[in-house]
Each structure stands twice: as structure tokens, then as C-alpha cells.
Amino acid sequence: MHLAVAEQGELVDFALWRPGAPDHVGDYFQARIEALVPGMGGAFVDLGLDTAGFLPLPKDAPPLTQGQAITVAVTRAALGGKGVRVRLGTPESTIPPADSARQGSSRLIATGPTPLERLAALWPHASIVVDSPAAAALVPPALRDRKQQGFHTLPEDIAAACSELEETDVDLPGGLSATITPTPALIAIDMDAPPTQGVLPKQTAQYAANKAALPALMRQIRLRNLSGALVIDPAGLAIRKRQALLPPVQEALQADPLRPRCLGVTALGLIEILRPRVLPSLPELLNSPHGRALAALRHIVTHAPGTTSLLVGSRILQALEQDPQAVADCTRAIGHGLNVVLTPSLPDLHWSLAQP
Structure with missing residues (x-):
């Protein structure tokens, strides 16, 4: 379930809520x-x-x-x-x-707070809008006075912003972009810029472009809950000029409730940030066995509702066995039963649809 906080048509906070796979923080x-x-x-x-x-x-x-x-x-x-x-x-x-x-x-x-309760605490004046009776049933009693009456579909622009969070490439202001690459040790973020144009010297223009793009990049880090060690490679800026980016980085981090720290610039010119790890990042959730299992069910509902058998690897099967409600929700959405079949020939984190 997507939990989105919108303000004046802009996505300002985001979380995934998976009741069948709780994170246990606060339990x-x-x-x-x-x-x-x-x-x-x-x-x-x-x-x-x-x-x-x-x-x-x-x-x-x-x-x-x-x-x-x-x-x-x-x-x-x-x-x-x-x-x-x-x-x-x-x-x-x-x-x-x-x-x-x-x-x-x-x-x-x-039990500790749910993802909805955490977001509600961070945004105490936000009203709660749901799109279905199933979502309404999950709102805890303490928050029901903040729930709007009726059901409302997520606005298209907010839904699109949520979907874009699953992409590794990010568009930034001023024509810049960033590629986010999680690794077991750290998260690498490579910023890129188009060729500079105009009357400003190249390095002055590159500094201005990086500085303008940093708040949007820090917002993406928060929306995706990227945490642990992060290193950022600014776009097209000489290493000796990158120290000047530290103040705008530190300023952009101040709005983050996890209070991340900017540790400085390495000898290679990479900006180091340490963001506390408390909850799984969005890439971790999407690429976990449970995340891949839900992606398979979502694909069936969206693109192949006539499917009767889902072939899965061992870890996908284990994830679905631990979250039977997910399969029940899928079968209700497609209107018929779905057989989940362990297929030894598939890698343990893969799935496919049975051919008719």
C-alpha cells in the first residue's frame, strides 16, 4: 500500500505499508x-x-x-x-x-506504530484520504477523526511521482539528473549535467547548477528513505571546487527528521552523507523476496488478470506463504483462484506466469 503525503500538488513524503511483512520497529x-x-x-x-x-x-x-x-x-x-x-x-x-x-x-x-501512524505523527495537520474500504479498515481508531469522508483516487500527478520513486534515474532542476545505485556497503549517487551554455564561465555555471539541484536530490533521498553511507558525485565540477557545495548540502539536510550528517568531501571529490538506518529503504523493500512477490501479484492484477497459475522460485513462495492475505487480495481483484506453484527451474527470487 502506498502512503503519500501531498502538499499543494507536490509529493512531500512517502512510505510503503505492507501489513503482511511488518518491519517490527517499535515492537x-x-x-x-x-x-x-x-x-x-x-x-x-x-x-x-x-x-x-x-x-x-x-x-x-x-x-x-x-x-x-x-x-x-x-x-x-x-x-x-x-x-x-x-x-x-x-x-x-x-x-x-x-x-x-x-x-x-x-x-x-x-506492537509499535504502523507506517501510517509514523507519517501521521510527522504531519500532524494532514488529513487522511483513502481510496477503498479495505484501506479505510486499516486506519487505527486514534486516527479516524482525521480521515475524510468517502473514497478518493490518488491524483494522477501524485501517483506518477510515487511510481517514479521506483526508478534509479532521477530528473533534477536545471536539466541535471542523478543515477542512484545501492550496493551492500553504501549508496552511490552520480549527478550528471548537460553541456553548459550561456555567458557564465563553465565552473561557475556547474556550481550554480549543482547547488540548485541539491534540495531536490535531498528530497529524493528522504522520499526513498536511502540511508546508511551515501556518496554523491556532483556533476561536472572540479574536485577543488566541491567544498563550496557543503553549506547548501547541510542546509538541504536540515528538513530531514532523521538528522543526517554531511561528513565532508573525500579526496576523490565525493560528498559523504551518513543517514541513520532505522527502516528499510525503498530499494530494499522492492527487491526483497516479499517485494518481488507483491510485484508478481501486481503484474497479474494489472496486466494478466486471466492468469490461473503463478510459477515461483523458493524464496518467492516462502514470502507468499508468510503473507496469505496478499494472494487473497489478488484473487479477489481478478475474480478467480490463483495457484502458486514452486518451480525448481526458476532462481529463488524469480517468477513467471504459466503459459495457457
Whole structure:
């Protein structure tokens, strides 16, 4: 589900909400210590999820033992193939003491905010508009007084802006463009500019073009939730001139609620930005097994509603098994049943439609 915040016809914030694949940030778990790892400064904990969580332990943390039951809160989603990060803590509305002390398996005891609730908190004066009864049913009671009456289709210009976020190439003001390339270690952003024209010297014109494009680029970083280490290669500007771009970069970052830091310019002339990693980025969500599975279902609904069998690799199948509601929504949209078939000949993150 797309969550878009629009202001005067412009997309100003965006998130994906996938109830069948929660990020767990803000959730509280009854957990157990799986292993203490002093060399990593923490412990691995069993939350009852597919992967263990990591609990950093400061020097003044209370002593813990392997197998001990603890209550933890998730502070960072699973990112880059690593499990969630947690901290010691108890929810404000906690479970009864007798229940919390009960011996048993690790389990979820309190849920954190949904993506809708996070955006609503960031934009407290925004009204909530939904396009279907299914979307309306997901609005929590605390936000229902902000929901407009009726159903409203997402405006075409806002829908187009949301779709463009899935592209790796970005159009920027002044004819500039940027190519975003996520890697396991960092996110590389290469800015490009057309040949300079006019009476200004080339380097003066390139500086002005880069400076004018930076606010739009920082907005794209926020909309896509690009996080971790980011490096930006400005367009056509000599390395010795790039230090002058730091003030406009820092100014453009001030509106970001995650408070990213501009670390400076490297010897190669790359602008370094460190943006805290809390939630998965849009590229991570789209390229995850669950994201690819949803893309397959969306393709069927949009382009091939007569499909009766979806052939999938192993990880796509696992993602759909963990989110049966997604398949149910697809079958309701196309008006007939859909068979999901594991196909060993397909790579584990691929899918195809059965030929009639």
C-alpha cells in the first residue's frame, strides 16, 4: 500500500505499508538470550522471528546470561541481511507481571506504530484520504477523526511521482539528473549535467547548477528513505571546487527528521552523507523476496488478470506463504483462484506466469 503525503500538488513524503511483512520497529518482544558475544559488544536474542536480533550492551548494562528471558524493544529493522536491532525495555502498557515471568517461547507482547501512524505523527495537520474500504479498515481508531469522508483516487500527478520513486534515474532542476545505485556497503549517487551554455564561465555555471539541484536530490533521498553511507558525485565540477557545495548540502539536510550528517568531501571529490538506518529503504523493500512477490501479484492484477497459475522460485513462495492475505487480495481483484506453484527451474527470487 502506498502512503503519500501531498502538499499543494507536490509529493512531500512517502512510505510503503505492507501489513503482511511488518518491519517490527517499535515492537516489544519477550525474548531469550541466545548467545553473549563480548567481542561484538552485545548479545544475540531469540524473538521468535526468522532471524535473531542483536542487543548492544553498554559497559554499565546489567549482567545477562545465556537462556535468560528479557523484554526488548526493536530499534532498527532487519537491513542488509542482518536481523533487527533491539534494546532492553518494557512497553508503557505492559503485560501483567505474572504473564511476563511465565516460562515459554519468545513472542510479541506489544506492537509499535504502523507506517501510517509514523507519517501521521510527522504531519500532524494532514488529513487522511483513502481510496477503498479495505484501506479505510486499516486506519487505527486514534486516527479516524482525521480521515475524510468517502473514497478518493490518488491524483494522477501524485501517483506518477510515487511510481517514479521506483526508478534509479532521477530528473533534477536545471536539466541535471542523478543515477542512484545501492550496493551492500553504501549508496552511490552520480549527478550528471548537460553541456553548459550561456555567458557564465563553465565552473561557475556547474556550481550554480549543482547547488540548485541539491534540495531536490535531498528530497529524493528522504522520499526513498536511502540511508546508511551515501556518496554523491556532483556533476561536472572540479574536485577543488566541491567544498563550496557543503553549506547548501547541510542546509538541504536540515528538513530531514532523521538528522543526517554531511561528513565532508573525500579526496576523490565525493560528498559523504551518513543517514541513520532505522527502516528499510525503498530499494530494499522492492527487491526483497516479499517485494518481488507483491510485484508478481501486481503484474497479474494489472496486466494478466486471466492468469490461473503463478510459477515461483523458493524464496518467492516462502514470502507468499508468510503473507496469505496478499494472494487473497489478488484473487479477489481478478475474480478467480490463483495457484502458486514452486518451480525448481526458476532462481529463488524469480517468477513467471504459466503459459495457457
